[in-house]
Amino acid sequence: MVQLAPIAGxxxxxxxxxxxxVTIGHPLPFELTCARHYExxxxxWYLINGAADSTVALVDxxxxxxxxxxxxxxxxxxxxxxxxxxLVASVLLALITGRSxxxxxxxxxxxxxxxxxxxxxxxxxxxxxxxxxxxxVGHGFQDGSVSxxxxxxxxxxxxxxxxxxxxxxxxxxxxxxxxxxHRVGGQIVNDSTNKTFSWxxxxxxxxxxxxxxxxxxxxxxx
Numbered sequence: 001m002v003q004l005a006p007i008a009g010x011x012x013x014x015x016x017x018x019x020x021x022v023t024i025g026h027p028l029p030f031e032l033t034c035a036r037h038y039e040x041x042x043x044x045w046y047l048i049n050g051a052a053d054s055t056v057a058l059v060d061x062x063x064x065x066x067x068x069x070x071x072x073x074x075x076x077x078x079x080x081x082x083x084x085x086x087l088v089a090s091v092l093l094a095l096i097t098g099r100s101x102x103x104x105x106x107x108x109x110x111x112x113x114x115x116x117x118x119x120x121x122x123x124x125x126x127x128x129x130x131x132x133x134x135x136x137v138g139h140g141f142q143d144g145s146v147s148x149x150x151x152x153x154x155x156x157x158x159x160x161x162x163x164x165x166x167x168x169x170x171x172x173x174x175x176x177x178x179x180x181x182h183r184v185g186g187q188i189v190n191d192s193t194n195k196t197f198s199w200x201x202x203x204x205x206x207x208x209x210x211x212x213x214x215x216x217x218x219x220x221x222x
Contacts, residue, residue, distance in 0.1 A: 002146050003058045004153055010056050011047050013063035017138055018043060023200045024171050025139045033104035034090040041083040043068075045076050046134070053157045057137070057146045065137035067150035069157045069166075073130040110196040114207070118169075121190040121209050129211055131158050131166040155214055165213045173203050186212035 007014060018039060020027055032038060046054055046068035057065035070076045091108050094100040133154035137146045158166045168186075171194055190209035197205040 001059070002064075002149055004055045004149060005058050007047065007051055007054050007056050007066065010063055014047065014056065014066050015039060015043060017063055017066065017136065021136055021138060024173070024197055024205065025142070028107075029200070030101065030103040032107060033094045033100040034087060037083070037087040037090045041080065041087050044083060045079045046070065049075055049079060055150070055153045057141075057150055059141065059146075063138075064141045065135070065146045065150055067153045068134040068136075069131070069154050070133070071131050071158065071161045071163075073132075106199070107196060110199055114194060114196050117192050117195075117207075121192060121207075124189050124209070125167055125211070126165075129163075129165045129167055131161065131163050133158070133166055133168050133212075135168065151212075155212070159214050163214060165211050167209060167211050170208045170210060171197055172206050172208055173201070186210040 019035075022028055049072070050068060050070050053069040053071055055067050056063045057067075091100070091104075095105065133151075135147060135150045135154070137150070154166065154168075167189075188208050188210050190207075192207050192209075194205040194207040
């Protein structure tokens, strides 16, 4: 049975799941240089600033998924800029001192290109859509039961702040998968290639930006 619980006291389990699923449900096949700084960029705002709005999914007491919700975009971007600068400085220092492996160098180069693409895709979002959610489900729990509970949590949190919609990003392989995500997740407003994950998986991975509209009809349809 899937249960939702606060993230407080479960931060390390969230961090572990982050790395176990970092490559579309699988761990990285190499040791990443400056991994802790990369992890901080990906998780710290949610675990500290956004903890009250986020949740984890538990099965037999174990964290099998999480819904990290951001309802304060100004705080999010301010904090993320700090973590981004720290990561870049650390990666450059590792590169200069010869402490970076070739896989990590390619990973960060591709991530930089993906980050620039993400910055451009943000411009397609309506001005009134600024809240977002990041959902992640562990391998073996992807039948939809966990993700639906996590999505419903994000819906309710954003609704409680008066939002009519929020956005998220999903990585998908293949057109059939994209059509399915369109049906259950919301309105796809951008479709771009995820260069990092395409390299890591050897497949054509798309990054889909979706808007989830919080109307009664939309929720019933999903």
